[in-house]
Amino acid sequence: xxxxxxxxxxxxxxxxxxxxxxxxxxxxxxxxxxxxxxxxxxxxxxxxxxxxxxxxxxxxxxxxxxxxxxxxxxxxxxxxxxxxxxxxxxxxxxxxxxxxxxxxxxxxxxxxxxxxxxxxxxxxxxxxxxxxxxxxxxxxxxxxx
Amino acid sequence: xxxxxxxxxxxxxxxxxxxxxxxxxxxxxxxxxxxxxxxxxxxxxxxxxxxxxxxxxxxxxxxxxxxxxxxxxxxxxxxxxxxxxxxxxxxxxxxxxxxxxxxxxxxxxxxxxxxxxxxxxxxxxxxxxxxxxxxxxxxxxxxxxxxxxxxxxxxxxxxxxxxxxxxxxxxxxxxxxxxxxxxxxxxxxxxxxxxxxxxxxxxxxxxxxxxxxxxxxxxxxxxxxxxxxxxxxxxxxxxxxxxxxxxxxxxxxxxxxxxxxxxxxxxxxxxxxxxxxxxxxxxxxxxxxxxxxxxxxxxxxxxxxxxxxxxxxxxxxxxxxxxxxxxxxx
Numbered sequence: 001x002x003x004x005x006x007x008x009x010x011x012x013x014x015x016x017x018x019x020x021x022x023x024x025x026x027x028x029x030x031x032x033x034x035x036x037x038x039x040x041x042x043x044x045x046x047x048x049x050x051x052x053x054x055x056x057x058x059x060x061x062x063x064x065x066x067x068x069x070x071x072x073x074x075x076x077x078x079x080x081x082x083x084x085x086x087x088x089x090x091x092x093x094x095x096x097x098x099x100x101x102x103x104x105x106x107x108x109x110x111x112x113x114x115x116x117x118x119x120x121x122x123x124x125x126x127x128x129x130x131x132x133x134x135x136x137x138x139x140x141x142x143x144x145x
Numbered sequence: 146x147x148x149x150x151x152x153x154x155x156x157x158x159x160x161x162x163x164x165x166x167x168x169x170x171x172x173x174x175x176x177x178x179x180x181x182x183x184x185x186x187x188x189x190x191x192x193x194x195x196x197x198x199x200x201x202x203x204x205x206x207x208x209x210x211x212x213x214x215x216x217x218x219x220x221x222x223x224x225x226x227x228x229x230x231x232x233x234x235x236x237x238x239x240x241x242x243x244x245x246x247x248x249x250x251x252x253x254x255x256x257x258x259x260x261x262x263x264x265x266x267x268x269x270x271x272x273x274x275x276x277x278x279x280x281x282x283x284x285x286x287x288x289x290x291x292x293x294x295x296x297x298x299x300x301x302x303x304x305x306x307x308x309x310x311x312x313x314x315x316x317x318x319x320x321x322x323x324x325x326x327x328x329x330x331x332x333x334x335x336x337x338x339x340x341x342x343x344x345x346x347x348x349x350x351x352x353x354x355x356x357x358x359x360x361x362x363x364x365x366x367x368x369x370x371x372x373x374x375x376x377x378x379x380x381x382x383x384x385x386x387x388x389x390x391x392x393x394x395x396x397x398x399x400x401x402x403x404x405x406x407x408x409x410x411x412x413x414x415x416x417x418x419x420x421x422x423x424x425x426x427x428x429x430x431x432x433x434x435x436x437x438x439x440x441x442x443x444x445x446x447x448x449x450x451x452x453x454x455x456x457x458x459x460x461x462x463x464x465x466x467x468x469x470x471x472x473x474x475x
Contacts, residue, residue, distance in 0.1 A: 039185060091158075094427035097459050100373050100396070105350065111185055111343035118186030121424050122156035 017067035020047070020056045026135055029064035031123065039115040044068045048079035076112045079105040091125075148408060148439050149415035151209070151308065152432045155187040155422055160197055162429040167436030170207040172240065173197060174421060178220075179227040180211040181264055182421040183338025191230045198234045207237040211421075213262035214338045215243045215321075225249050232257045240286065241265070242321055242335075247280040261285040263310070264321035264335065268295075270302035277305050284308055286417060288320050289399060292472035297411050306414035312431055312456060313419025315399040315468050317379055325378045329360045346376045357381075372396065374462045396462030401470060402435065402452055405442045427459055 031037060040060040047056040057068040068074070080088075084103050087093035095117055098104035106113045152168035154160035163171045174180030174188045182188070189197055194210065201208040210231040216224035224246055231239050232254040239257060241247050242264035250257055263286040267273050276282045284306040287296060300307050318325065326340045327333035334340045345360040355367040357376045364381035367373050374380045374396020383392045399419070401408070408416065416439075418431050434455045441448060457465055 091424065091426050094424040094430075094459065096375075096423050096461075097427060100461055100463055101458075102355070102367070102370065102373055105348065105355070107348055107350065109344075110346040110348065114343045115185040117424070118155065118184060121158060122186065124158060 015067070016054055017057045017070070021058050021065045021067040024058060024065040032060055032064050033062065036123075037116070037119055039112060039119075043075040043109075043112060044072050045112075045116075046074035046077040047085075048077065049082050049085065050079055051081040051083075074108060076106070076108040076116070078113065079107075146414070147443055148405065148413065149308075150432070150435055150439055151415050151417045152428060153313075153418055153421040153423070154197075154428065155182065155184075156425070157189075157193065157197060157200075159421075159423075159425040159428045160200070162425040163432050164201065164204050164206060166429050166432035167440075168206065168432050170209060170237070170415070171197075171201060172209040172211055172417075172421070174211045175227050175230065177223060177227070178214055178336070178338040179216075179224055180421075181213050181262075181334055181338050182211075183214070184343065184422055187422060191234070194230060194234045194236070198236050202235070209238045209240055209260065210234075210236050211240040211262065212246065213240050213242040213264040215264075215335050216246060217336060221245070225253075228254065228257075238284070244280075247276070247282070251280045258283050260308070261305075262321070263288050263316075266319045266321035268299075268319065270299045273299065273303050273305050277303070284414065286310070289316055290319055290469050293404070293407060293411075293470045294472070296413075296470070300412050307412075308415040308417050309401070309408060309413050310399055311401050311416035311418055311435060313398055314375070314461060315394065315397055315466065317394040317468075323379075326359075329362045329378060340377045340379075341375070348376075372463045380461075395464070397464045397466050398456075398460035398462075399468045400453075400456050400460065400465035401467060402438050402456065403448070404467070404470060405438055409442065430455060430459060 037060060041062060044057060044059045055070060057070050057072055057074060059066050059068040080098065080103055084098055088095060095104055149169045151170045151172055152163040154163055154171045154173050160171050160173065174182055175194060176188045176190050198208050212224060212227050228239060228246065228250045237258060238260045239250060240260045240262045241250060242262040247259060250259055259280055259282045261267055261276050261282045266288060267285055268288055268291060273285045282305060286308045287299065289310050296309065321335055324333045330342055330345045332342055341359050347358045349356050353366050354369065357364045359376055359378065364376055364378065379393045380396045382389055385392045418435065420427055434452050438448065438452050457463060
């Protein structure tokens with residue numbers, strides 16, 4: 001099992017959106033704070049990990065990523081299986097390809113989804129800080145403190 | 146002369162991926178509506194273009210800038226400035242459609258190489274020669290509506306280099322003259338830079354299937370497991386004469402990889418891969434496949450069936466066609 005999948009499989013033990021927001025914030029938080037994600041600021045995004053039955057609700061603001069309540073109706077909703085999310089995150093698969101084969105579904109504000117996709121695509125990989133396992137673990141455990 | 150492989154780049158990572166996988170040239174657009182892939186977050190700002198040109202030239206490849214939408218009286222300055230920026234960045238060519246912009250470029254930047262965009266809708270050699278005589282264009286990209294016989298007729302009657310689309314989105318209209326999407330959104334790709342503005346697109350899963358709407362108009366409804374396409378009017382399913390079907394074109398991509406020997410024989414100069422809107426993963430996979438195919442042809446090696454399966458996976462609707470190039474009855 002890939003490290004991220006293993007992490008995600010741990011999530012149900014904790015409030016999933018809270019933990020996921022913590023990890024996202026570690027990886028992409030600086031980018032959100034640098035204002036590179038301007039179209040997403042103030043928006044809520046729902047990530048549906050279909051094969052795991054996970055629904056993660058994230059809010060993006062100038063401070064970074066934070067969890068949003070599951071009752072919130074999101075501005076954008078993205079659904080796929082965990083393996084496909086991993087392929088997208090590692091840039092091994094193109095989202096349009098997954099959409100054509102119905103493995104990726106984007107509902108809600110399409111322009112927001114496209115802006116987020118293009119912003120992430122335009123980032124040089126070294127700019128994205130991949131956190132150490134210890135930092136990921138502490139982000140996951142934060143909800144318990 | 147070897148067929149030149151021209152690959153799309155909507156971002157710097159996509160551009161690097163294209164170079165890494167063997168593109169001879171990359172083509173890019175500037176942010177704003179000056180090109181026909183004017184999507185939010187896509188494309189290069191002026192500083193990014195300068196950096197991109199430096200990177201491409203360091204690797205001894207070429208970079209073209211698409212400025213292929215039509216400026217209006219109120220925003221002409223923005224398009225002219227884009228030509229200036231491309232020239233200052235030292236790019237190898239600009240790809241233009243509008244005659245006024247061509248005049249501006251040829252007068253103000255006589256050293257800048259001009260290509261006629263597919264958006265210029267030139268489908269015959271008289272039109273192409275007109276552009277050569279007046280603006281000294283060096284290359285023309287042909288619309289995807291001609292048969293191979295018609296393409297050959299063009300190539301045989303002009304000294305302008307001819308670039309053909311090899312893979313990607315299949316436009317069934319005469320590009321540059323399509324107003325279909327403005328019928329429901331009020332914006333046409335020729336002036337606004339996109340076929341379907343993302344803000345007008347909505348996907349929704351319903352009891353009937355996955356519904357695609359453009360500005361509220363239902364374009365298609367995909368059953369579970371049915372492959373999907375881009376949310377454009379020309380690839381929608383409509384009720385015509387009591388039957389509901391893809392009345393104009395089904396979701397499909399153009400794929401001419403099997404025509405490489407034909408294209409080389411005719412004297413085609415370059416093959417263009419569509420898809421500046423797509424992610425680096427697509428650019429890498431398509432570029433790699435076409436590089437192998439072109440090299441195999443020039444090296445006298447046989448074609449590899451793996452090329453087709455690699456490309457089919459990336460195609461719109463997971464389906465590809467030779468489009469108008471193939472007219473066996475002709």
